[in-house]
Amino acid sequence: MIREFLAEGGASLVVIAPHPDDESLATGGLVQAALASGARVTVVMLTDGDNNPWPQRAAERRIWIGAGDRERWGVQRRQEARAALSILGVPDASIRCLGFPDLGLTELVSADADAAIAGVCEIFRDTNPTVVAVPSLSDRHPDHSAAHVMCCLALAKCDLRPRLLSYMVHGAASALDREFELGANACEQKMRAVAAHRTQLMLSRTRIMAYAERPECFAIDFGAAAGMKLPANARLPWRISRLSASLASLILVTNDRAWRIAIQADDAAARNEESPRCVRDADGWLWLRIPEHISATSPAFAKLAGRIASPWIYDRWGWTRLGA
Ligand SMILES: [Zn+2]
Structure with a gap:
């Protein structure tokens, strides 16, 4: 069914990634399939993944990580994401980085949701997505679940109703998940893309590779952006x-x-x-x-x-x- 969505005329896939590496881990196969079907693909990197002190301490052999060090790390992680996406066939022009605070998305959306979703809304208006891949609301990483909330609010604000594909990175797959099967070649490209996130493999290679080797699974939600009457x-x-x-x-x-x-x-x-x-x-x-x-x-x-x-x-x- 997901392949049919991607093959429709005018199909436009937007992938929402809270951090550099989520796009490859969760949607590396989906992105390749979308491009092969002729769909437009846009990848939105919400944060630069700059609040990532332990790998940075190990890589740079320093204990204290200041604001400038974090910024430099964010630049490096953005570059890794660009390299990964280029392996998957996504050009730089189709990558949008919003530079939101890493580990701060819950705070952002709960302080002023309207301001938080403005950047995502602009991208949705530009790309008119027919399919949006977004972290699951049940993902245990707070940036991932908050990204789901931001995405649904932005779609409602833009009055768009694409198919929403929820993916899980941190947590168990749900009973609603459908496996998106990948061929051997697509799997190999996906693993190469994941390996381009070199900073993430330094301390956590086993964990990251275990994420990458799981089948790609998505829960399909057709009404995710619909408004509702608040319950009394x-x-x-x-x-x-x-x-x-x-x-x-x-x-x-x-x-x-x-x-x-x-x-x-x-x-x-x-x-x-x-x-x-x-x-x-x-x-x-x-x-x-x-x-x-x-x-x-x-x-x-x-x-x-x-x-x-x-x-x-x-x-x-x-x-x-x-x-x-
Ligand atoms: Zn993440």
Whole structure:
């Protein structure tokens, strides 16, 4: 089915990659197939992957990594992505780098979603995609799941309804995933493209190559950009302890607005009915209560996140799409 999408007249594939290397790991075969079918291909690199201190420390034999060092590392990773994409057949002119903060996409989309999606919207308007490949909302890396949110909000803003192909890099494949089969030649080219990300292989060759060797799988979503009526009272997919509730907050994002909401005990009096509330019931389930005057024309997403900074970058709870 995915090959049929790519072979349609006027097919335009946009790949959203949070970091340099995601494009090769997750869509190296898809990109080759799209080009072979005559589709236009655009690859959007959201960050330069510059917040990557351990490989940089190892490569440059230094402990302290300053802002200038990070910038230099980002330039190097961009160059590696260009080399990788050239192996896959994508010219420089089809690569768009947005330079967003590496490990900062959740913050970006939850501070001001409209500003965060402006650059992606511009690319969508230029390329008029019929197929968009984007990280899965369930990916445990926060930049990946936030990239999914940004992409859906941007599509809604541009009023575009391409087929959305979600891919997983950090986490287990879902039951909805379809394998995109690659021939031997495409596999070989993909492995060469992954190997072009030399900085990423230095410390993590085994892990990166294991990602690359997995079959390419995508979940197809036809309604990802559709707007919805926000639920007045929705149970969220999280059941947490009182202690966890005291250490977490809920992020709610639409393309109009974003909120960061403290979690209240179920019997807490509504302090402000103007704003959405998140309450934990006696059994530990979280509920989102949204006042009637708040509506959204875009999809809406909520993320449960710890409030205390942690060295562990992967999400414990992650995002859910409201009404899904
Ligand atoms: Zn990534």
